[in-house]
Amino acid sequence: MASFRRFRPDDLDKFSKCNLDPLTETYDLSFYLQYFAKWPSLFQVAEDPSGNIIGYIMGKLESSPDFFKYSEHYLPWHAHITALTVAPEARRLGIGKILTENLELAAEVGDAWFVDLFVRKSNTRAINFYESMGYSVYRVVKDYYGDNVNDPTAHGEDAYDMRKPMPRDKTLKHIREDGRNHEVQPENVF
Numbered sequence: 001m002a003s004f005r006r007f008r009p010d011d012l013d014k015f016s017k018c019n020l021d022p023l024t025e026t027y028d029l030s031f032y033l034q035y036f037a038k039w040p041s042l043f044q045v046a047e048d049p050s051g052n053i054i055g056y057i058m059g060k061l062e063s064s065p066d067f068f069k070y071s072e073h074y075l076p077w078h079a080h081i082t083a084l085t086v087a088p089e090a091r092r093l094g095i096g097k098i099l100t101e102n103l104e105l106a107a108e109v110g111d112a113w114f115v116d117l118f119v120r121k122s123n124t125r126a127i128n129f130y131e132s133m134g135y136s137v138y139r140v141v142k143d144y145y146g147d148n149v150n151d152p153t154a155h156g157e158d159a160y161d162m163r164k165p166m167p168r169d170k171t172l173k174h175i176r177e178d179g180r181n182h183e184v185q186p187e188n189v190f
Contacts, residue, residue, distance in 0.1 A: 002054060002095055004102060007036055007043040014053040017087040023123055024085040035060065035082070041106040042079065046086070046095045055086035057099040061110045071188075076174070079107030079166075081117035100133060104164070112166050114174045118159040120145060127160065135162040137179035144186050161189065 012032055019026045035043045035058050042059035059082055064075040081103060086095045107115050118141065119126045137160045144159035163175050176182070 002046040002048060002090065002093070002098075004044055004046050004098060006040055007032075007045050007056065007058075009033060009036060011045055011053055011056075014047075014051075015056070017089075018053060018056060018085045021085060021088065023120065023126070025083055027083075032058070041109075042103055044099055044102055046090070046099060048090070053087075054090035055084075055095040055099055057084045057103050058082040059103045059106070059115075061107070061112060075116075076113050077111065078174070079103065079110065079112040079115040081115060084117075096129060097133065104166070108166050108168075111168060113169045114163045114165050116161060116163045118144060118161055121158040121160055127162070130162050130164075133164065135164040136175055136177070137161070138163045138174075138176055139179050139182040139184050141189050142183055142185055144189070 012029060018024060032043075039060045042057075042061065044057055045053050046055035048054050060080050061077065062075075062080060063077045064071075068075070081100070084096055084099060086099075104115055115135075116138070117130070117135070119130065121140070139161045141159040141161055143156035145157040160179075165172050165175050169175075
């Protein structure tokens with residue numbers, strides 16, 4: 001049985017089980033600590049009875065800078081899932097779902113319009129997982145990832161920008177049903 005709690009800096013020494021997955025981004029130590037300092041309620045871990053970190057989620061609350069205010073790409077106050085990963089031996093136990101639900105609760109408390117995330121277009125397991133939780137594709141970000149895990153000779157890989165509306169978005173203004181038909185370049189995404 002896993003227990004869930006906020007991230008602590010000493011957890012960084014225990015992330016290796018989770019970060020060995022090639023689809024999991026591994027960041028610089030200062031990046032993790034920045035999230036811990038700025039958005040502690042959106043950075044949670046799952047640990048097994050032995051104290052091993054078997055999953056974590058990192059998120060933040062943000063909006064686009066003011067100079068994007070009148071752009072079609074402007075993003076209002078929202079929560080963003082930067083990383084969600086579960087160690088291979090702990091998958092399919094509902095850990096990712098609980099971590100995501102906990103982040104969504106924090107987003108609701110933070111009065112976010114929606115929760116968004118980026119996922120590789122080829123990561124069908126993750127896409128199916130998020131769709132089962134009410135997320136949908138809002139747009140395709142061309143060549144968002146600089147590498148392509150399925151074809152090392154390719155230039156890059158597209159990302160789906162997936163979103164789930166929060167209760168604040170009563171008219172569902174910040175999601176769309178035909179998101180796979182809307183393509184943007186990475187420089188148009190904040």
